Amino acid sequence: MRRLTTLTTLIGAASLLAAPSASGATRDYWVAAVPVTWNIVPNQRDAIMGMEYAPSETVFGTVVYRRYTRNWRRPIANVPAGSGNSNLMPGPLIRARAGDRLRIHFKNLDTAFNRSHSMHFHGVHYKPSSDGAFVPGVSGRDGDVKPNRTWTYRLTAGNDSVGAWPYHDHGPSMHESIEGGMWGMLSILGKRERAPDREYVVVFSPMGSFQAIDGRAFVGNTPVFRSRVGDLVQWDVMAMGSEHHTFHVHGHRWKNAMGVDVDTQTVGPAESFRVRWREDAPGTWLYHCHVETHMEAGMIGTYSVAPRRT
Amino acid sequence: MRRLTTLTTLIGAASLLAAPSASGATRDYWVAAVPVTWNIVPNQRDAIMGMEYAPSETVFGTVVYRRYTRNWRRPIANVPAGSGNSNLMPGPLIRARAGDRLRIHFKNLDTAFNRSHSMHFHGVHYKPSSDGAFVPGVSGRDGDVKPNRTWTYRLTAGNDSVGAWPYHDHGPSMHESIEGGMWGMLSILGKRERAPDREYVVVFSPMGSFQAIDGRAFVGNTPVFRSRVGDLVQWDVMAMGSEHHTFHVHGHRWKNAMGVDVDTQTVGPAESFRVRWREDAPGTWLYHCHVETHMEAGMIGTYSVAPRRT
Amino acid sequence: MRRLTTLTTLIGAASLLAAPSASGATRDYWVAAVPVTWNIVPNQRDAIMGMEYAPSETVFGTVVYRRYTRNWRRPIANVPAGSGNSNLMPGPLIRARAGDRLRIHFKNLDTAFNRSHSMHFHGVHYKPSSDGAFVPGVSGRDGDVKPNRTWTYRLTAGNDSVGAWPYHDHGPSMHESIEGGMWGMLSILGKRERAPDREYVVVFSPMGSFQAIDGRAFVGNTPVFRSRVGDLVQWDVMAMGSEHHTFHVHGHRWKNAMGVDVDTQTVGPAESFRVRWREDAPGTWLYHCHVETHMEAGMIGTYSVAPRRT
Numbered sequence: 001m002r003r004l005t006t007l008t009t010l011i012g013a014a015s016l017l018a019a020p021s022a023s024g025a026t027r028d029y030w031v032a033a034v035p036v037t038w039n040i041v042p043n044q045r046d047a048i049m050g051m052e053y054a055p056s057e058t059v060f061g062t063v064v065y066r067r068y069t070r071n072w073r074r075p076i077a078n079v080p081a082g083s084g085n086s087n088l089m090p091g092p093l094i095r096a097r098a099g100d101r102l103r104i105h106f107k108n109l110d111t112a113f114n115r116s117h118s119m120h121f122h123g124v125h126y127k128p129s130s131d132g133a134f135v136p137g138v139s140g141r142d143g144d145v146k147p148n149r150t151w152t153y154r155l156t157a158g159n160d161s162v163g164a165w166p167y168h169d170h171g172p173s174m175h176e177s178i179e180g181g182m183w184g185m186l187s188i189l190g191k192r193e194r195a196p197d198r199e200y201v202v203v204f205s206p207m208g209s210f211q212a213i214d215g216r217a218f219v220g221n222t223p224v225f226r227s228r229v230g231d232l233v234q235w236d237v238m239a240m241g242s243e244h245h246t247f248h249v250h251g252h253r254w255k256n257a258m259g260v261d262v263d264t265q266t267v268g269p270a271e272s273f274r275v276r277w278r279e280d281a282p283g284t285w286l287y288h289c290h291v292e293t294h295m296e297a298g299m300i301g302t303y304s305v306a307p308r309r310t
Numbered sequence: 311m312r313r314l315t316t317l318t319t320l321i322g323a324a325s326l327l328a329a330p331s332a333s334g335a336t337r338d339y340w341v342a343a344v345p346v347t348w349n350i351v352p353n354q355r356d357a358i359m360g361m362e363y364a365p366s367e368t369v370f371g372t373v374v375y376r377r378y379t380r381n382w383r384r385p386i387a388n389v390p391a392g393s394g395n396s397n398l399m400p401g402p403l404i405r406a407r408a409g410d411r412l413r414i415h416f417k418n419l420d421t422a423f424n425r426s427h428s429m430h431f432h433g434v435h436y437k438p439s440s441d442g443a444f445v446p447g448v449s450g451r452d453g454d455v456k457p458n459r460t461w462t463y464r465l466t467a468g469n470d471s472v473g474a475w476p477y478h479d480h481g482p483s484m485h486e487s488i489e490g491g492m493w494g495m496l497s498i499l500g501k502r503e504r505a506p507d508r509e510y511v512v513v514f515s516p517m518g519s520f521q522a523i524d525g526r527a528f529v530g531n532t533p534v535f536r537s538r539v540g541d542l543v544q545w546d547v548m549a550m551g552s553e554h555h556t557f558h559v560h561g562h563r564w565k566n567a568m569g570v571d572v573d574t575q576t577v578g579p580a581e582s583f584r585v586r587w588r589e590d591a592p593g594t595w596l597y598h599c600h601v602e603t604h605m606e607a608g609m610i611g612t613y614s615v616a617p618r619r620t
Numbered sequence: 621m622r623r624l625t626t627l628t629t630l631i632g633a634a635s636l637l638a639a640p641s642a643s644g645a646t647r648d649y650w651v652a653a654v655p656v657t658w659n660i661v662p663n664q665r666d667a668i669m670g671m672e673y674a675p676s677e678t679v680f681g682t683v684v685y686r687r688y689t690r691n692w693r694r695p696i697a698n699v700p701a702g703s704g705n706s707n708l709m710p711g712p713l714i715r716a717r718a719g720d721r722l723r724i725h726f727k728n729l730d731t732a733f734n735r736s737h738s739m740h741f742h743g744v745h746y747k748p749s750s751d752g753a754f755v756p757g758v759s760g761r762d763g764d765v766k767p768n769r770t771w772t773y774r775l776t777a778g779n780d781s782v783g784a785w786p787y788h789d790h791g792p793s794m795h796e797s798i799e800g801g802m803w804g805m806l807s808i809l810g811k812r813e814r815a816p817d818r819e820y821v822v823v824f825s826p827m828g829s830f831q832a833i834d835g836r837a838f839v840g841n842t843p844v845f846r847s848r849v850g851d852l853v854q855w856d857v858m859a860m861g862s863e864h865h866t867f868h869v870h871g872h873r874w875k876n877a878m879g880v881d882v883d884t885q886t887v888g889p890a891e892s893f894r895v896r897w898r899e900d901a902p903g904t905w906l907y908h909c910h911v912e913t914h915m916e917a918g919m920i921g922t923y924s925v926a927p928r929r930t
Contacts (some may be wrong), residue, residue, distance in 0.1 A: 047756055048792075092360050122573050123563060128593035131560055135529065136357055138612070160563045160571040172358075175602050219755065242603040244554050244576065246862050246888040250751055253743060253780045257570040260877040261780040263742050266864065266888040268556040268576040272598035283748035284758050290890035292795050293862040302758070430884050433873060438903035439869055445839065446667055448904050448922070470873045472883040482668075485912050552913040554864045554886065567880040578866040578886040580910035 024099030024157070030068040031092055031104060031119070033169075037114030038062050038088075038181065040210050046218040046298065053287060058217075060208065062180035063110045065091030072107050078184070089204050089215030091167070091184025092245070094121075098162055098191045102155040108145045116144045116171045122270065123165030123186060124155040133170040144171055162190045164236035164274045179207065181215050183240045185272070196234035196276065200225045202247065204267065204289055205240040210298045211289065217298025224301065225287070229308040231279045237265075238272035246290040249303060251281045264290055266289075282307045332581050334409030334467070340378040341402055341414060341429070343479075344385075345422030348372050348398075348491065350520050356528045356608065366528075371517065372490035373420045373427070375401025375585045382417050387558040388494070389511060399525030400513050401477070401494025404431075408472055408501045418455045426454045426481045432580065433475030433496060434465040443480040454481055472500045473546045474546035489517065493550050495582070501598045506544035506586065510535045512557065514577065514599055515550040521599065527608025534611065535597070539618040541589045547575075548582035556600040559613060561591045574600055644719030644777070650688040651712055651724060651739070653789075654695075655732030658682050658708075658801065660830050666838040680828065683737070685711025692727050698804070699821060709835030710821050711787070711804025714741075718782055718811045722775040728765045729858035734792045736764045736791045738905045742890065743785030743806060744775040753790040764791055774861075782810045784856035784894045792849065799827065801835050803860045805892070816854035816896065822867065824887065824909055825860040830918045831909065837918025844854070844921065849928040851899045857885075858892035866910040869923060871901045884910055902927045 041058040045051065051057060067078050078092045096102055102124070108117045119214050120132035120143075134143035145151045145247040165186040169177035185201050200223070203214050210217040227233045235248050248264040254275045267273065288300035351368040355361065377388050378397060378515035383525050388402045406412055412434070427533045430442035430453075440463040449610050455461045475496040480485035510533070513524050520527040537543050558574040564585045566572050577583065598610035661678040665671065686708060687698050698712045708793045716722055722744070728737050740752035740763075750773040754763035765771045785806045789797035805821050820843070823834050830837040847853050857867050868884040876882050887893065908920035 048754065050756075120560075121729070122558075123571070126561065128595070131593075131595070131598050134358065135559060135594075135612070136360070136595065158563075160565075163571065165573075168596075175606055178602060214457065239361075242601045244888060246891055248742075248890055250740075250753060251746065251748065253778075255780075256877075257566075258568040258878040261743070261783065262891075263785075264888075264890045264892070266576060266886060266891060268554060268574075268600070269602060270558055270574045271556055271572075271576060272574070281745075283751075284755075285748070285751070286753050286755065290888070291862045292798060292860075292889060294797055430870075432868075433881070435901075436871065438871065441903075441905070443870060443906050444668065445904075445906065445922070446670070468873075470875075473881065475883075485916055488912060550912075552911045563891070567876075568878040576886060578864060578884075578910070580868055580884045580911060581866055581882075581886060582884070 008189045011151045013300065024097065024101060026103065027096055028070070028103045029092060029094055029106065030070055030072055031065050032109045033063050033070055033117045034109045035063050036067045036088060040207050040212055040215065040217050041221050041298070042138055042216070043220045045220070047220050048114055048218070048300070059114050061112065063113060064181050065175060065184055067092035078272040089181040090201050091182070093184065093201060094167070094186040096157045096186070097189045098157050098159045100157045102157065104144060104153040104155065105150065106153060107150045108147050110147055114147050115128050115173045117169050117177060117182065118143050118145050118151070118171040119153055119167055120170035121153065121155055121165070121167045121186060122272070123161045123163060123188065125158050125161070126153065130154050132173070134172045142154065157188045157270045159190070161188045162193070163188060164238065164272050166238045166240065168240060178240050179205070185236050185238060187203065187236055194232065197231040198227045198233045200233070200235050202235055202237045202287070203240060204245040204299060206243065211294040213299055213301055219300055219302055222298070222301030225303045226306070227279050228306045229279050229282055233277060233279050235275040236272070237267055239267045239269050241269055243287065245294060245299070246266040248290040249287045250285040251283065252277060252285070279305055281305055334407065334411060336411045336413065337406055338380070338415065339402060340380055340382055341375050342378055342382055342417040342419045343373050343492065344376045344419045345371065345426045346398060348525060350517050350522055350525065350527050351531050351608070352526070353530050355530070357530050358528070358610070368479060371422060373423060373487060374398045374491050375494055377402035381532070386555045399491045400511050401492070403494065403511060404477070404496040406467045407499045408467050408469045408494070410467045412467065414463040414465065415460065416455060416463060417460045418457050420457055422561055424457050425483045426456050427479050427487060427492065428453050428455050428461070428481040429463055429477055430480035431463065431465055431475070431477040431496060432582070433471045433473060433498065435468050435471070436463065436465045439465050444482045444484070447557040467498045471498045472503070473498060474548065474582050476548045476550065476580050476582055478550060482489055488550050489515070495546050495548060497546055499605050504542065507538045508543045510543070510545050512545055512547045514548070514555040514609060516553065521604040523611055529610055529612055532608070532611030535613045536616070537589050538616045539589050539592055543589050545585040545588060546582070547577055547585065549577045549579050551579055554578045555604060555609070558600040559597040560595040561593065562587060562595070589615055591615060633837070644717065644721060646721045646723065647716055648690070648723045648725065649712055649714055650690055650692055650768055651685050652684045652692055652727040652729045652731045652738045653683050653802065654707060655683050658835060660682065660827050660832055660835065660837050661841050661918070662836070663840050665840070667840050667925070668920070681732060683733060683797060684708045685800050685804055687712035709800070709801045710823050712795050713804065713821060714806040716777045716806070718777050718779045720777045722777065722809060724773040724775065725770065726765060726773060727770045728767050730767055732843055733759055735793045736766050737789050737797060737802065738763050738765050738771070738791040739773055739787055740790035741773065741775055741785070741787045741806060742892070743781045743808065745778050745781070746773065746775045750774050754792045754794070755895070777808045781808045782813070783808060784858065784892050786858045786860065786890050786892055788860060798860050799825070805858060806858050807856055814852065817851040818845070818847045818853045820853070820855050822855055822857045822907070823860060824858070824865040824919060826863065831914040833919055833921055839922055841911050842921030845923045847899050848926045849899050849902050853897060853899050855895040856892070857887055857895065859887045859889050861889055864888045865914060865919070868910040869907045870905040871903065872897060872905070899925055
C-alpha cells in the first residue's frame, strides 16, 4: 500500500491518465552494467561447415546487463535456469502483466571501459525522465548514468504493452554497447493471459565478424531450446544492430500477428514479436536466421522436442 | 460540371469501371521539377555525437519537386506551414479523399542538369499513360518529360487508396533523382474519415554518406514535429533508396495495420504506412530509424508534445 | 487404397495427430538436381539503361531442380507452359490442397560439381527424416543426398499450409546452390479454395553481380507475365539469398494478408506470400523490386494485361 502511494507521487498525475487502472503489481528488478570477457564461439568451431576458430578470433571484453538481488547485493541468473539461454546475453528477462508497474533499479558498474550507460525500454509507458536516451541539452541523468551511479526507471505496462519488447543501452556510446551485447527483453502478458510452459529469448545481433544469437555463434554454442510434445512454447524474437533478419524454425508453422500462417518472419533492428504454438512435432530441429550470409556466420541453433510423456 | 465531363472523356470508359462512383471532387496540383542547392546539415553538426561537418561535406546541387499556383505562376510551400517539414523535401503533400480525382500538372524546369523527369504515383488508379515510368519502346511522354515540357497525370483515389503513399521520379535517371530528393507523398483519407489534427511526413532516404529524414541529417536539422496532448496525430512514413529501415518513436506505441501494438516498424524502399494516435504523453521525445548505422549517420529527430491547454 | 495404407505406416501415428483428416489426395512429384549452363541475360542487354553485356559476363554453369515423369524417365516443364516462367528456375511448382499428402522423389544427378544436395520444404508438415537439412551428427540421408542417390520426402499439407512457400537445397553446399538457383515454390490451396486463372512465380535472388527474377535479369529476359481483364491472377512471391526486397507492381494494389491495401511489400530471405486480384487494368505494366540498386541490377520485368474478350 505504501509503495503504491509513493509511486503515484513520483510518476505524477499526467502519466496516470494514460496508465491502466491501478490494480496491478509493482515489480522491482535490480540490474547492473558489468564488464565481462565473452567468447562468441566457446567450442571454437562451426560444426556444420567443419571450420575451427582460435580464441583470439572469438574472445573479447565487453559490458553486459546482469541481474542482481535487492540493492545489487548478489548477481543472479538473467533468465531462469533451464531456459537454454546464456546467462549474460540477453540481459535480465523483465516479466510483467498488463496493469503492472515496473521499477528497474540500474547501477553502472562499468569500471573497465569507464563509460556512461543507460536503459531504454520499448513497449511500455513512462515519463521522459525514464526514457534513458542521451540527447545533449534535452535529456537528464536517465540517459547518462556515469560509472558507479544509479538510476531507477519507472515503467507501466499498459494493455498496449502485451508482447515481447527490446530494451538496450541508449547512452552516449550506445552503438558500441549494443554491438557488445547491452540488450535484453521485456515479456509482458495480458491481465489474464496464460503463461507459456517454455519461453525462449532469441536476439539476433552481429558481433564482430560473426552473426550471433544471444551472443553466441554456430550450432553447439547458440542456445539449445528444449520442449516436450504438448507444451505451450513461446519464442520472444528481436534484432539489434543494423541488419534485417528472417526468423525460421524447421518443421513448424505459426500464426503471425495477423493470423496468417508463416514459418519465416522478418525482424529488423529493435523490432520484436512473440511466436506461440502448442508443440506437436518431436525431433531435433534447426532454428536460424534465413539470411544466407547470417547462417554462414553463425546465426543458427537447435531446438529439441521430446515425445509426449507416457 | 464541365471539368468532370472533360475528365471522363480523357480517362476513357475502361478505367472508369475500376474507379469509385463519380461523387468525388477533382483536385488540381501544379508541380515543377526545379534545381536547388541543398544543405543536408544546415547547422553543420551532429549534436548527439558532438561532431562538426564543413559545408563542403554537406551541400550539393540537386533537383526537387516544388508546388506552384495554377499554371506554375508562383512557387508555394510543399507542405502546410507549421508542419515541421522542410520546404522542399518532401515534394508537395498530395491530399485527397477516396472517390476524388487528381490532376497533377507537372512541368520539368530542370535546366541545371537538363535531364528528363517524371512522376510515378503509388496507391492510386490510373491508365498506363499516367504511369510515369520510362521503358524504351513501351512508355510514352509520361515517363520522359524533357526540360521545359509538361505532362498531366490523371489519377483516381479508390477505396483501396486510403493511406499514405510515395510518389517519385521514374524517368531515365530515376536512381540519381531519388537519391537527390525527387519524392513526396500522397495522403488519402476515407470518404468520411476524420482528418488528423497534425500530420507529419517522414521520408527515410540515404543522401551521400548521410542517412536523412526529409533530406536532413541529425537532431537540430531534421524536422521538429510538434503537438499537444489531446491531438489526433498522424505520421506518414515511407522509405526511398536501397535500404530497409525501422521507424521508432520514444514513449509511444501504436496499433499497426493488423491491430497489433508496436513501437518500431520496418519500412523498405517504396513501402509506406500511416501511424495514428491520440496524444497523451507530454515531453520531448526522439523519433528515429532504429538501424544503428542509420541513427549514427543522421536519421534521428525530436518530437515535442506540449501539455493539454488549460 | 493400397498407397494410402502404405503411407500411413511410413509416416507413423505421431505425425498423423497433427495432420488434417485423411481425405486428401496423395501427389507424387519426381525431381532431379541437374547441371545446366545458364545465361542470366539471354538478350545480353539492359533495355532501360541501354547497356550491353558480353556472354562472358552473364553465362555460368550451375545446378537446378528439374521436373521429371515417373521414375525420372523424361524431363518435363517445371512450370506449366504459358505461365511466362523460365523453364528451369524456379524448380517444379509443387501444387497441393490442404489435406493432401506429397511424395517428392528426389534424385541427385549433379555429376558436374559432384556435390551432395537435398530439398528442404517450408510451410508443410513432415517428420525429421523429411527435413532435408544437413547437420553433422544429427541429420540423416535426407540432408545429404550424394550424386546418383535418391531420397523421398514425405510431406503433408495442413490447413496451416495454405499459401505459397519456398523449397531449396539445404545440403552441405546450400549457400552456393541457392545462389546458383536451387529453389522453387509450393503453392497450396485451401480445401475448397478457388484456383486462380493465372499463377505467376516470382523469386527474387542475387546471381553474381546481377539481381535476378527467376534467374534472369532486365526487361526482355525476366518473365513476361500475361493476363486478361476479368482474370483472377495470383502472384507467388519469395526471396532467396541474403537481402530484403520490396515487391511492387505498377497500376495495381492488393490486400495484403492483413486486409490492408498495399502496392509494395517487403519480402526477406525465405519469406513468401501470395498476392491475388481480379484483373481490371489493361496495359503493359512494370513489376519489380523497389530497392533501387536491385532494379538497376536487373530485378524488373513486364506484366501485360489484354482487354476483356469481347
